[in-house]
Amino acid sequence: MSDDKTLREDLAGRLTAGGHLRSPQWRQAVLDTPRHEFLRGGYFRRVDGTGTGPTGWEPVMPGDAAWLPASYTDDSLVTQIAGTIAPADIQGRIFRSPTSSSTLPSLVVRMLEELRLDDGMRVLEIGTGTGYSTALLCHRLGDDLVTSIEIDEDVSTRARAALGATGHIPRLIVGNGLDGDPDGAPYDRIVATCGVLDIPAAWFAQTRPGGQILATVCGWMYSSELARLTVDDGAAHGRLLGGQISFMLARPHLPPPLGMLPDLDDGEEREAVIGADALDHWTARFVAQIAAPRTQRIRIQPPGGETQHVFIDVDAESWAALRLDGAHWTVRQGGPDRVWDRIEEHMAHWQRDGSPDLDRFLITVTPDQQTITWDR
Known part of the structure; x- marks a missing residue:
């Protein structure tokens, strides 16, 4: 055999x-x-991804002892980096984002x-x-x-x-x-x-x-x-x-480059009902996306300052910045819309309904809109 x-x-x-x-x-x-046979062009092995530095990738090609056994592991194997780079294109390591893989x-x-x-x-x-x-x-x-x-x-x-x-x-x-x-x-x-x-x-x-x-x-x-x-x-x-x-x-559908960040000293500030740490939960983060579907999240930590969790709604040109102030979260919001107000309201409804898991969510799509809610 x-x-x-x-x-x-x-x-x-x-x-x-x-x-x-x-x-x-x-x-x-x-x-x-x-x-x-679908990995004859090799794949990229992840390196340096467990520490604080950037994730690197190095090629594994046919002939490498690891190549054939890895082809039959239950793993996704990255086959392209940065939209153009295949494993055969480089030697050593590359520090860019994957763009194609064998699932x-x-x-x-x-x-x-x-x-x-x-x-x-x-x-x-x-x-x-x-x-x-x-x-x-x-x-x-x-x-x-x-x-x-x-x-x-x-x-x-x-x-x-x-x-x-x-x-x-x-x-x-x-x-x-x-x-x-x-x-x-x-x-x-x-x-x-x-x-x-x-x-x-x-x-x-x-x-x-x-x-x-x-x-x-x-x-x-x-x-x-x-x-x-x-x-x-x-x-x-x-x-x-x-x-x-x-x-x-x-x-x-990839997010656009953010460009220049808003002035986080502008806007209106209040105590947040729900903190940014709530979005560490997979389903809660999905609920937040329903409320603010074109919103990107980044973390900013100025030298000597507190970490801020910034949410930027690309379509509404609005933003929210959250920081942990002692035991409480504070939110500052700017732009024509209130991004975090929308997220808090939607998450509050979800929590009142018992915080159902995603397998209880329903989706309807028409030519005009997509609606996702949960089975109450």
């Missing part, structure tokens, strides 16, 4: 034992699909199971990435029923080569996945392997009535959750599935 076949069997066993891999069709897809297999198969596929269904995948999840879809449905969109041409080219090496030729598109694929619509399922701020109207317009969308809804405060929606009468309705699922944001 080849080394990689043994590793595939071990991976399938771990995913089954963990409850992620539940159906025989997807188990066979994992057994038959060599993940390492951890347990999340890949969980999402595929959550799609609830039947034979003959047509699927549109948003975010080809390395192509591993695309290959699993092809194994389950057949190449001619799978379309995958990738915004990065280099990433798509590498995925196409890996898919070909494993015997798959699905329809691959280079383009903005937020626009979907009107030429191939309608689809029975749309699945996104990137995070989005809002479910694009194009997606449910391109989904058959009764079809489903599976995507991770995110925010600029970096809380997110997987949502499953059913399309009907020009809208989509569903709920969040729980599990604190996180993906890289779709590139068009």
